[in-house]
Amino acid sequence: MTAVDLAALRQRAASLRQLIQYHAHRYHVLDAPEISDEAYDSLFQELLELERAHPDLIAPDSPTLRAGAPPAAGFARVEHPAPMLSLGNAVTPDDLYAWRERLLRLLPGDIAILYTVEPKIDGLTVVLHYEEGLFTLGATRGDGSVGEEITANLRTVRSLPLRVPVAGDEAPPRRLVVRGEAYMSKAEFARFQAAQEAESGRRYVNPRNTAAGALRNLDPAVTAARPLDLWAYQIVALEGGPDLAGQWPALAYLARLGFPVTQAQNRRFDDFDALVAYCVQWGERRHELPYEVDGLVIKVDDFALQERLGYVGKDPRWAVAYKYPSAEAATRLLAIQVEVGRTGVLTPRAVLEPVYLGGVTVSSATLHNADYIAERDIRVGDTVVIKRAGEVIPQVLRALPELRSGAETPWQMPDRCPVCGGPVARYAGEVAYYCENMACPAQLVRRIEFFVSRAAMDIAGFGSKQAELFVAKGFIHEIADIYDLPDRREALLALEGFAAKKVENLLQAIAASKQQPATRLLTGLGIHFVGAAVAELLLEHFRSFAALAAASAEEMAEIEGIGPRIAASVTAWFAQPANQRTLARLAAAGLPMRLPEATPEAPATLAGRTFVITGTLPTWSRDRATAIIKEHGGKVAAAVSGATDYLLAGEKAGSKLEKAQKLGIPILSEEDVRALLGWPAA
Numbered sequence: 204m205t206a207v208d209l210a211a212l213r214q215r216a217a218s219l220r221q222l223i224q225y226h227a228h229r230y231h232v233l234d235a236p237e238i239s240d241e242a243y244d245s246l247f248q249e250l251l252e253l254e255r256a257h258p259d260l261i262a263p264d265s266p267t268l269r270a271g272a273p274p275a276a277g278f279a280r281v282e283h284p285a286p287m288l289s290l291g292n293a294v295t296p297d298d299l300y301a302w303r304e305r306l307l308r309l310l311p312g313d314i315a316i317l318y319t320v321e322p323k324i325d326g327l328t329v330v331l332h333y334e335e336g337l338f339t340l341g342a343t344r345g346d347g348s349v350g351e352e353i354t355a356n357l358r359t360v361r362s363l364p365l366r367v368p369v370a371g372d373e374a375p376p377r378r379l380v381v382r383g384e385a386y387m388s389k390a391e392f393a394r395f396q397a398a399q400e401a402e403s404g405r406r407y408v409n410p411r412n413t414a415a416g417a418l419r420n421l422d423p424a425v426t427a428a429r430p431l432d433l434w435a436y437q438i439v440a441l442e443g444g445p446d447l448a449g450q451w452p453a454l455a456y457l458a459r460l461g462f463p464v465t466q467a468q469n470r471r472f473d474d475f476d477a478l479v480a481y482c483v484q485w486g487e488r489r490h491e492l493p494y495e496v497d498g499l500v501i502k503v504d505d506f507a508l509q510e511r512l513g514y515v516g517k518d519p520r521w522a523v524a525y526k527y528p529s530a531e532a533a534t535r536l537l538a539i540q541v542e543v544g545r546t547g548v549l550t551p552r553a554v555l556e557p558v559y560l561g562g563v564t565v566s567s568a569t570l571h572n573a574d575y576i577a578e579r580d581i582r583v584g585d586t587v588v589i590k591r592a593g594e595v596i597p598q599v600l601r602a603l604p605e606l607r608s609g610a611e612t613p614w615q616m617p618d619r620c621p622v623c624g625g626p627v628a629r630y631a632g633e634v635a636y637y638c639e640n641m642a643c644p645a646q647l648v649r650r651i652e653f654f655v656s657r658a659a660m661d662i663a664g665f666g667s668k669q670a671e672l673f674v675a676k677g678f679i680h681e682i683a684d685i686y687d688l689p690d691r692r693e694a695l696l697a698l699e700g701f702a703a704k705k706v707e708n709l710l711q712a713i714a715a716s717k718q719q720p721a722t723r724l725l726t727g728l729g730i731h732f733v734g735a736a737v738a739e740l741l742l743e744h745f746r747s748f749a750a751l752a753a754a755s756a757e758e759m760a761e762i763e764g765i766g767p768r769i770a771a772s773v774t775a776w777f778a779q780p781a782n783q784r785t786l787a788r789l790a791a792a793g794l795p796m797r798l799p800e801a802t803p804e805a806p807a808t809l810a811g812r813t814f815v816i817t818g819t820l821p822t823w824s825r826d827r828a829t830a831i832i833k834e835h836g837g838k839v840a841a842a843v844s845g846a847t848d849y850l851l852a853g854e855k856a857g858s859k860l861e862k863a864q865k866l867g868i869p870i871l872s873e874e875d876v877r878a879l880l881g882w883p884a885a
């Protein structure tokens with residue numbers, strides 16, 4: 204490593220220390236964090252790793268040297284009756300199995316183990332003391348042995364029982380110490396945040412910090428103003444109560460006394476595979492809960508077994524936290540690339556130093572548009588916070604300017620299209636920049652991709668790859684060329700990876716798309732602002748492309764749901780000679796240029812018949828088949844039953860086919876249904 208590299212690392216470590224201290228202060232002292240915990244954690248991790256690799260970079264004031272949070276001055280100290288343990292973490296199913304392996308090695312082979320699973324609430328851990336049923340003392344977790352006394356604040360938590368049992372005739376225990384989690388629900392947080400922002404312009408980052416700030420406030424009135432709730436989940440000490448054999452009966456007892464317990468989410472398993480499956484599947488649903496959770500806690504149910512398994516250091520061997528991967532991280536923005544969409548919109552995309560986030564490695568993220576970048580002063584070379592939620596493409600949230608070295612460069616939208624070199628323009632009132640060149644190959648690929656997609660003409664076997672290839676080979680210069688592909692059968696067969704069967708299927712799917720309704724064709728043209736709903740409105744009104752092309756913007760704007768912006772875009776599109784030529788070619792190829800006449804009803808050939816559809820049909824999509832059956836008076840059900848008259852089955856039909864065969868239900872092909880309707884074969 205050169206002296207220059209080392210100096211750069213030293214500089215980086217110093218910037219990180221400063222930034223972490225700044226955010227730690229905002230978080231712990233001011234109770235007004237500016238970045239998420241996860242982003243903070245990833246900065247902290249970077250510093251930790253840097254210091255591990257280069258111990259001489261560790262400064263005496265490094266935040267990495269600080270132990271857990273000691274009780275703050277101003278609060279009385281409360282010694283806990285037993286240490287408040289922390290849990291080991293598991294992040295993958297393999298980790299869970301490894302945890303169980305370690306347990307099994309310590310126990311006799313024939314023992315049956317029950318496991319409890321409970322949500323891990325993302326709130327503030329509290330310890331509640333009850334004497335003869337009366338709530339007498341409440342404390343924070345503190346450093347695990349000693350916490351801060353916050354009894355008055357906890358009294359303001361609405362779901363905390365001030366006396367137990369809340370109802371019923373159970374005798375109150377002589378002494379009870381309960382561990383729980385105080386939290387703010389997502390809904391209350393949203394209300395609280397909106398009110399605060401309107402009042403003082405202050406933003407709160409998440410429910411957890413807001414709850415923690417409320418409870419660790421010296422003024423109970425502040426706590427009372429923030430609507431908090433409680434989940435109770437562990438008995439720390441119990442005297443003069445029932446004998447409880449394990450965690451499951453302990454939770455039931457807490458619920459009987461009137462404590463809020465996450466009963467709807469709690470499970471007990473004897474089958475570990477089922478437990479792991481539950482953990483994995485639950486991760487996808489956890490965002491639907493009205494409160495924040497960051498994972499699940501799995502415990503060996505039986506208290507006697509817990510005791511036998513004991514502890515490693517401070518971690519109990521008999522429990523583990525299954526944590527879901529975080530949704531935010533900090534990483535370096537290496538470059539900003541520009542992508543060209545089907546309408547010519549130029550979209551900036553972040554190229555990132557790869558970072559592990561939400562279970563996958565992320566190396567690119569959206570930056571939305573040029574204004575977004577300018578407003579946040581995001582520069583190439585910056586350390587940025589990125590977020591990934593659900594299946595959504597990750598996005599860059601903000602830059603961390605405190606970490607700049609001076610080498611970062613501000614970014615501007617290029618004035619030439621990066622793909623075709625065409626001029627770039629921006630229209631009044633729009634944030635987007637456009638490549639003005641209609642023949643831009645990048646736009647053409649995107650337009651074809653959209654035209655053949657499920658949202659439009661739904662041509663099976665035709666996707667991004669084929670669109671790119673056919674444009675690159677010069678087979679397609681505009682959308683109408685798709686319907687000339689049958690003339691290029693030989694050229695297609697010569698392409699690598701295009702076997703005879705594949706070419707046949709593709710050409711058949713292209714031919715079949717000519718039966719799609721005119722609304723799908725209008726959608727597929729990719730006219731700016733004309734999606735499926737607008738296409739339907741326009742054609743319901745004008746009935747045909749010819750009438751639509753002849754209509755003025757004023758006439759269009761009179762339709763309910765069509766504004767002047769859409770009308771202007773549609774008339775501008777039809778006014779272009781190139782687009783008129785495309786339409787003429789599509790009409791000549793046999794595509795539907797009008798809606799069917801509304802008046803003559805389709806004959807009710809299938810009246811009273813119930814169909815179930817399964818598998819892949821040769822030319823009809825599932826939607827199309829459903830529409831055809833309904834148009835002719837039939838019904839379509841989701842599942843095969845005694846009430847099913849016919850199963851319409853295509854390729855790769857599965858369990859529905861088996862069931863229909865078992866029930867002796869007639870099985871029809873698409874051809875059979877065409878014959879029933881008196882239609883020609885496809």
Ligand SMILES: [Zn+2]
Pocket residue numbers: 543620621622623624625638639640643644645646
């Ligand atoms: Zn271009």
